Amino acid sequence: MESSSPVAAAAPAPAGAAPPTIVLEVFRYLPDSEDAPRYERFTVPYRHDWVVLDALNHIKDRLDESLAFRWSCRMGVCGSCGMMVNGAPVLTCGAFLRDYLPGPVRVEPLTHFPVSRDLIINMEDFIHKMEAARTWLIPKEPRRLEEGEYRQTPAQLAQYKQFTLCINCMCCYAACPVYGLDSTFVGPAALALGQRYNLDSRDGGQAERAEVLQSDHGVWHCTFVGDCSRACPKGVDPAGAIQMGKVQGTVEYMKALLLPGRRARAQG
């Protein structure tokens, strides 16, 4: 089926000018009424300043209100609108239609995740992994409120700051073939955020996190493809965090092997 907006009937643009419309091929999956997914073509107005998310909202507002997709902030902060656009995982609020001319633009749900409906993926597995990796601060020393805040120097902050920019958009999981082949892999974002807290001078949860981060499903499952870092819309480097985790794990292992006191403590 092809749907068209009223703008599609406008006169053709002169040669060399931007086209009046652009075609989107949208992945549709309606589990209540259809057995398998399909692609549906929509013709939407082309605007120089429109992003793919604008086009999807145009479809939902004017052409087919049944189209389901997630979005919220429209400014690259909430991490809700991650989708595959022409095969690459991106935030659709930052993917300009002008970069996909002349079209068609294929829009699909983030790959490697189960699809619940249309462009909406089931993110339960990701949430469980964030919990398993204990992606929160585990204070090194508990303090009472009256003892004041945990202090940190700018140099200590610099050690982990870039990893705090993760917005949980899951583009890195869609970029990672290791996760696609074996979903038991903890995955880039959860490992990077675990490492973010491991690098925090206020944190004392390294040993607790090591159960997951240093397991067979953790950093050692990563084959260092590096696409997670290339796909990250916020410039976070999960591949780097994972390699640092490998170095850290190796150092801890060697210390436990060579220093008898540490081995006894680890076994105790």
Added chain:
Amino acid sequence: MAKDWIRPMPRAWWLTRRTWRVFMLRELTSAFVAAYAAFLLLLLLRAREAGDPASTVWTGFVECLSSPWSLAFHGAVLAMALLHTATWFVAAPKALRLFRGEEPVPERIVVGAHFAAWFGASLLVAWLVLG
């Protein structure tokens, strides 16, 4: 309750993206490096016979090395070893994040230091072998 749709990875998944093809090529270089390590072990075993004038094992082995197949093998290993080294040096800053105070040391410095050390080590080996 509605059922989620699962999309399995295709068997030839690594052919579907350029970066994945490059990754597989990088991994393949390890096989060539391992093959050359095996060749060096064989070379050492044969070299034990080099001092024995009655043995033809060493001379036969050296003759074998000048065959077109051997030259092709060495050419392929050289190309793959160069690619292996360069790709891992470029990836090194991911595992080696250095800071100068609050400022991270630029990746190009870390990569450059690796290449400089490689060049220096190559000069040393060349001097030992040819000098």
